[in-house]
Amino acid sequence: MANSDDRRFEVLRAIVADYVSNQEPVGSKAIVDRHNLGVSSATVRNDMAVLEEDGYITQPHTSAGRIPTDKGYRLFVDRLSEIKPLSPAERRAIIGFLDGALDTEDVLRRSVRLLAQLTRQVAIIQYPMLTNAKVRHVEVVPLTQARLMLVMITDTGRVDQRTVDLGDVMSEETVGRVRGVLNSAVAEHGLAEAAARVADLPEQAPADLRDAMTRICTVLVESLVEHPEERLVLGGTANLTRNVADFPGSLRQVLEALEEQVVVLKLIAAARNPGAVTVRIGEENEDEQMRSTSVVSVGYGMDDLLLGGMGVVGPTRMDYPSTIAAVRAVANYVGQILSGK
Structure with a gap:
């Protein structure tokens, strides 16, 4: 040049x-x-x-x-040749804050709060996608003699809990049998295949267990076929109001758009590979209400396994180097935690 x-x-x-x-x-x-x-x-x-x-x-x-x-x-x-690295203190703060999380839900909520604080923008994170997830384990917990809790755990760290009313008393021994049958059917299988296998279980069950297995399998199939990857966590929306002048005549439109889940999903839909940062500026945003904003998004996961997307929304007058560094760092740690590495 x-x-x-x-x-x-x-x-x-x-x-x-x-x-x-x-x-x-x-x-x-x-x-x-x-x-x-x-x-x-x-x-x-x-x-x-x-x-x-x-x-x-x-x-x-x-x-x-x-x-x-x-x-x-x-x-x-x-043409950013260098992304401003986070300081050692900032990295230690991220690790310490996220390592204290109790479960996937807690990891996501902590991540959103942290990213909003680091960037002073609106932070968004998508629940782990289950497209490539496998069932790690199904736990069956007796709540009463006639009521159970099913806890499904995937290899992406997703935990789904549901209760089942049996309509009859079930002994602890029978609960153990049911637990074994369910895990034999679904463990290490993808969710779609696991749902199909669970749907067949009532017909294969002994006559004395058929009614209970029908109730249990109906509830478990609901967990397997739903799409929690469409759920989002947002944080720091109030940050947009710090500089109203950045959104002349459009702040209300931006806030209204952020309430629409479909719009927000589109904002982070560009995330395809873990660690690959996408920046969309102003008119590059598909939704007309968001054209006074910039969106920095990234996929989180491990290696080639994409678990979900995350990012920040703010004005086009954004500190891009620092924002990109923060989004990338938080996504890296979230991917490690949810991948169990």
Whole structure:
């Protein structure tokens, strides 16, 4: 790339950095004073004129200052050579905060709170997808002599609990038999196959167990065929209200859109591989209500196993290097925890 192009990108980088920091249009003198570019104000003004003509910056009003456009932010993000690493203290805080989680639900809720605090944006995390999950174990717990709790645990760490009213008394010995039959049928099988195998169990059961097995298997099949991967946890929505000026006339639309689960799922749908960060800026967002925002999303899991997506939503005036680093780090630890590694 020509030297003038490199210099103009450095001018764009300076404008992005100052505008994100101060929320004020940036002029040529401020760039020369704050950034060691080694050129005169006149050269910077000429570079700013070219950047504006090319659509990377714009003049919001009659002041001499310029602000980045969506196109300018996109070029800045695409040419990020270094992502600001989290400090050792930040990494220790993430590990300590997430390691204290009791179960999958707790991991997700802690992760959302943590990511919202680190980025000061809205954080989103998707429940682990069950498409590739396998049943690790089904526990059968007597609550009363005629009522059971079924606890299904998958290899993605998902725990699903449901109660079954038997309509009759069941002895502890029979509960043990039922537990053994269920695990023989479903353990280490994918959810769809496990559901089919469970559906066949009542016909195979002894006559004295057929009614109870029908009730039990009906409830267990519901756990196996539902789609909790469509459930989401959001946190930090109030962060959007810190700078209402970032959403001129559109903050209410953004808040309303975040209440729609389908819209939010689309925001993190780009996550396909664990650790692969996607950044969508302004007009790149499919939903019209979200076009004043930027979305940084990433898949979480381990190796090639994608468990779900997570990310943050904030204004286009976002500290992209720090946000990307935080999203990537939290996703990494969540993937390790939920994969049991």
